[in-house]
Amino acid sequence: QSALTQPRSVSGSPGQSVTISCTGTSSDVGGYNYVSWYQHHPGKAPKLMLYDVSKRPSGVPDRFSGSKSDNTASLTISGLQAEDEADYHCCSYAGSYNPYVFGTGTRVTVL
């Protein structure tokens, strides 16, 4: 199972919006509506930001939103804030044999 493809980095100024793409195949992203996104500050525990493509766990600001089209999922951060600077990883369910495939990871930089 190959890793999902994410841009290596994206950046934006405070208040701007950034979008991170996550491209897979019909066997993972395109085959299921089970894409999740994690925020990861180095040295800390990854934090769940979105699941089932666009659902937000309790406590996650509505500045974080998700969508999916065919084999590509996207995470959009609106109203970018300094604390959003982190690594973001997408993840998709890929079937019962190898249930999870992760993305290559994207570093978000707040300018």
Added chain:
Amino acid sequence: EVQVVESGGDLVQPGGSLRLSCAASGFSISSYNMNWVRQAPGKGLEWVSFITSRSSTINYADSVKGRFTISRDNVKNSLYLQMNSLRDEDTAVYYCARQLAVAGYYYYVMDVWGQGTTVTVSS
């Protein structure tokens, strides 16, 4: 507070063995499926292994199959990963992660993660 804490990471020579532990608190792991996920230096996250709440189903990534063994002790509220025949490419931070479950329904997502434990395989 709901949390998991990994331990057991160390420097080990190629071909060696190591056992990682994950201690849960604030919840009972007996009600949850659990996973191990790793991140090699400069790389993205990689799912390693999965075990259901009663150990009835276990899965491994192809990269570790036959070398790693996942297990759990619901009484001790702990998850384990026995790693044998370690290779350079197993060098990574290893995370324990809980599968999200609500009212008996399991979502395909991991909602509670630890800070990880570092495994370095090098001679």
